[in-house]
Amino acid sequence: MNAHDTALSQRAGNVDMTHGGGGRAMADLIRDLFARHLSNPILDRGHDAAMLGAQAGRIVVSTDGHVISPLFFPGGDIGSLAVHGTLNDVAMAGARPIGLTVGFILEEGFPLADLERIVMSMADAARKAGVPVVTGDTKVVEKGKGDGVFITTTGIGVAPDDVDIDGSKAKPGQAILLSGTIGDHGVAILSKRENLEFETEICSDSAALHTMVAAMVEAVPAIAVLRDPTRGGLAATLNEIARESRVGMMLDEAEIPLKPDVSAACELLGLDPLYVANEGKLICICEDADADRLLEIMRAHPHGGDAARIGTVTEDSNTLVQMRTGFGGTRVVDWLAGEQLPRIC
C-alpha cells in the first residue's frame, strides 16, 4: 500500500483526533486534502505565515466565522460561503481582495468525503474570484463539541487612497441602491431545515461581489456607503447604516426586487423577506446624480441584473427606516428582535 492509497482510505473514513494531533495523520490530511485542492504558489510553501508583496494604497482586513446548518444547501455550501462572505466584507470597504486565510475546526467523526467536498468548493470559489488562500490552520474537537465543521476566513485587501467608503457617510438626499433580489439565501436554507421542508427552485445567492465593487469604485470613487445585507437581511443593514450616519431612510416597497417564490415561501412561514439573509447582494448609497451610472454598472455585472434604486436617505433625528408600502400606506422598518422564527399566528 503506497502513501496515496492511505490518503484515499482516509477520505472514505471520518475525521478522528489524530487529524489534529500534529502527527503524520495531520500532515497527510493537509497535504492530500487542503494543499492539494487549494494549491497556489504562496500556500505551497507550506509556511504558517504567508508573505504577500507590498501594495500601493491602504490595507483592509476582515474576518468572519462561518457556522451553518445544513452544511450543503441549494446554491452552495459552507466552503463557498466562507470564501464569498469574507471577500464581500473586504470589498464593502471599496477594497480589492488579494488573499484569504482559513481556519477549520472539525468535529471528530465528520466524514472526510464531506470535508473534501467542502474544500473543493472553497477552492473553486477562490479560483473563480481570483483570490488565493494563502495560509490556513486545522483543529479537531471531540465529538459533541462542534457541529461537523466550522470555518473562519480572513480576507486581506487593498483600497485606493481616494476611496472613503463608510457606514457613517450617508447623507440626506442620497440614493439607496440594491444589487438584486432579497431573501434568496435565507429561503434556500430554510427549505432544507428539518420540520420545515418545502420544495423550491430558489438557490442561495452566495456570490463574490468584489469585481462589481471594483467597477463601481472606478467609475464613482465618491460612493458613500457599501454594505452587504447578510444576517438580519436588508432591514437590519439599513438600520445599522441609518444609526451610524444619524439619518433616516424612506424606502419604496414596490421597487425592492423580490422573487415570487421567495415571497411565497415567506407567506407560508410567516416571515418578512426584509429580514431574511442574503449572501450575494450589496447596498450602495451614493449621490443622487451618480445613481443611474452605478445602476448601469451593477446591472452589467453577472450578479447585479436586478439592481434597483429602492429609496432615499432622509433627515431624521430618530434614525428611522420607513417604507411606503405597495398598498399605499407607510410603515416603520425596524430592527429585528432576536432571530426571526417561523410563526403560525
Add this chain to the structure above:
Amino acid sequence: MKYVQEYRARDLAQKLAAAIAREADTGRDYHFMEFCGGHTHAIFRYGVQDLMPENVRFVHGPGCPVCVLPVRRLDDAVEIAERHNVILCSYGDMMRVPGTKQRSLIRAKADGADIRMVYSTMDALKIARDNPDRQVVFFAIGFETTTPPTAVAIRKAQADGLDNFSVFCNHVLTPAAIQHILESPEVRDLGTVKIDGFLGPSHVSSVIGSEPYEFFAEEFRKPVVIAGFEPLDVMQSVLMLIRQVNEGRNEVENEYTRVVTREGNLKAQELVSDVFELRQDFEWRGLGMVPYSALQIREAYAAFDAEKRFAVSEKASREVKSCECPAILRGVKKPTDCKLFGTVCTPDNPMGSCMVSSEGACAAYWTYGRFRADAPAKAKKEVAA
C-alpha cells in the same frame, strides 16, 4: 399568489379609502375592535390606518393566542419539559414569551431542556415516531383554527398506537372571549372602552362559521363584519361597519365569503367535538377566568392528555409588576399608556406577551408605528404625496 395579491392592490385601496372618507359621518367617531391579531398585523404592516379618516379608529382586541395564554400555563409547559425530561414541541410563536422570572422556552432550552420548534402537529408526531424511547409532548395553543389540526394528531396517535405522544392542551374559544369583553364593565357600564362594532375573525370563522356571532349582534346590539386578513378585506369591512352604524343596523355580515360560510367546516367541527370537550373554566391573560372558554381532551383520549400524564406542581406564577398587557388585551389601554413600553420592555427584552408575538399590540406598535403618535400629520402628508 392568487387570492392574495389581488387583495393588496393599491388602486382598490385608494378607491375604498375615498368611499370610507365619503361615508364616515364627520360629526361622530367610529371605534371598531379588531378581535384578531391577524387584523392588527395587517393594519400596521400595510399602513391601513393611514388610509382611514381621523374619526375611524381601531381598538385592538385580545385575539392573539400567544398573548392570552396565562403565565401559569407557560410555566407548566417549562416544568413538563424540565422535570419530566420530555421532548416538548412548540410552535415558533411561543418560544420567546417570558414566563415567571422571564423564563421562556428558549431560555429553558438553553438551560438543557429538549424543546423543539415545529411548524405542524404532523412534525410533532414524526418526532414521537423517531424517538420511541422518549415522551413527546405537543404544547397546543390557539383558537378554533389551530384546534382541528391538534384533534387530527391525537386521533392519528391513537390509530397508530403512538403511546409516547401526548398533548398539553391550551386551546381556547373565540365567541366566549368576545362575550366576556362585551359583558365587561368597561364596555357595558363605564364606557371606558367604546366599541361601535367588530371586525370578526377570518380564519377562525372558516372553521366555526358566521352563525356563532349572530347572538352578539342581537344581544349586545353591535354590528359584526367577518373580515379577511388582507388589507383590502380590512378596508371593505370597515366600510360595511360604517354603513351599519350609519343606518342603525346591528347585523352579522360576511365580507370574507370566499372562505367563510354560515355553518363553517362541519368535518373539522366534528373532529374537534370527538376529541375535545368544554372546560368549565380557563384563565385568559387579561380577561381572568372565563367560563366555558377553553377545551380539554375527552376521557376517550385521556391517554394522550399531557395534563393527566405529567404532574405539575402548584406554583406562584406571576407577571412582571406594572406590565399592562392585561389591560391592553381588553382594549382598556393602549401600548403607549404602559410605563414599561419602549423603556424596560422592548422586543429585544420583552416583559409581557404583547411585546413578543408579532400580533401583539405592543410589538405591532413598536415595530410599525411607535413614532406615529409624535408625528401623525407628517405621516399623513407623506401618504398624500
Add this chain to the structure above:
Amino acid sequence: MCLAIPAKVIELADGDMATVALEGVKKRISVALLEDVTPGDYVLVHVGYALHKVSPEEADRTLKLMSEAGVLAEELEEITGGAA
C-alpha cells in the same frame, strides 16, 4: 392570529395528504379536515393543514364589491363636486 394562506392543490396522496403549490413553492400538507378535495382546488393552509376551500366565485364577487364601492364614491364626489 392564525396565519393562513391560499394555495393550489396539485396532487393528492395517501393518508389524507396532498401537495400544494404557492407560486413555485411546493409543500406537503394534510387535507384530513376537508371533504372532496380535487387537484386544482385552492385551499386555505394553516399549520400544514387545509382548513377550508377557497370559493373562486365568491373571491371574484368580493373584488367586484370593492371596486364598486370605490366607483360609487368617486361618482358621488364628481356629482357633489359639480353641484358645489
